[in-house]
């Protein structure tokens with residue numbers, strides 16, 4: 001095949017890809033119009049029966065075109081997730097018009113290239129407006145800037161599929177005067193990044209935030225005697241690697257590009273599926289529509305009595321409320337006392353949740369609602 005034939009084929013592929021984008025944008029606009037119907041008729045945003053019927057039809061049609069079901073399913077699950085999350089974000093915007101401005105001042109950890117910045121961009125990509133970013137050095141700088149009104153929102157990582165819960169953030173939530181108003185999950189692809197021309201053998205020092213170090217521990221063990229320098233964010237690690245010969249940093253390939261760093265090795269995380277969940281906090285809580293899947297997060301201190309925790313948890317079961325997370329953390333200054341963080345798949349405005357909170361008083365010293373927010377972790381419908 002000649003170069004000219006290759007160029008002609010690539011031109012055709014480019015054209016098809018552009019057409020696909022035009023169609024995707026058109027599909028999104030149609031999905032926005034469907035939202036109007038759902039608002040007027042008070043229908044849930046998600047219609048799983050419709051999604052299943054759609055996927056089955058597409059898979060069967062795809063087969064007749066020689067496309068395999070797995071491929072079709074993957075492509076359309078992404079499209080459907082986008083459609084649902086956009087409808088949900090738009091509905092929330094129309095419900096909370098007074099509290100949501102068109103300029104989003106957002107505080108997050110690190111700066112250019114940090115994982116928190118990527119999560120921030122992902123979350124606000126569905127919430128049109130002008131983004132003003134405020135990079136912070138510590139998690140408490142983030143909550144403080146929200147409390148003081150320097151930022152409207154703060155983005156905080158709360159858990160990771162490789163390294164687990166981020167205790168510092170749970171502890172901060174005990175006292176910070178902020179409400180959780182959203183969540184966003186982001187897949188984190190850790191890469192070893194270094195200056196152009198550097199090879200793995202040349203490296204004698206690795207810079208990273210302590211979370212990526214923990215999430216890539218197995219890869220690092222295999223490297224032998226290298227200095228590991230912990231930085232306050234991934235962005236500072238990237239900057240140091242860009243300024244220090246024979247060094248590398250752990251970060252995403254996309255972030256590395258911004259600092260002129262090349263990927264030496266990818267897929268460093270202990271778990272192939274490495275995702276982080278971030279929460280979005282604001283000064284005031286938001287109202288969450290009953291038409292969308294919702295989470296409520298709370299902290300509670302149970303009574304110092306045998307079985308109090310079990311009794312408290314039974315309250316959720318008795319009210320048919322699904323609990324998606326339970327985390328215990330020590331109370332600073334009170335040795336051996338614990339507070340419990342609970343995530344519920346429920347809307348705090350729901351009568352059942354209010355009744356559960358009332359019953360909970362019997363088994364707890366206190367309960368504080370940390371926030372009620374739109375759940376962004378959608379369960380994909382399964383085509384059998």
Ligand SMILES: O=C(O)C(=O)C[C@]1(C(=O)O)C=C[C@@H](O)C=C1
Pocket residue numbers: 031034035045046047048050051054079080083084
């Ligand atoms: O058909 C609908 O009800 C839509 O809102 C559209 C759509 C889609 O994008 O196809 C989106 C969400 C629903 O869960 C099902 C389908």
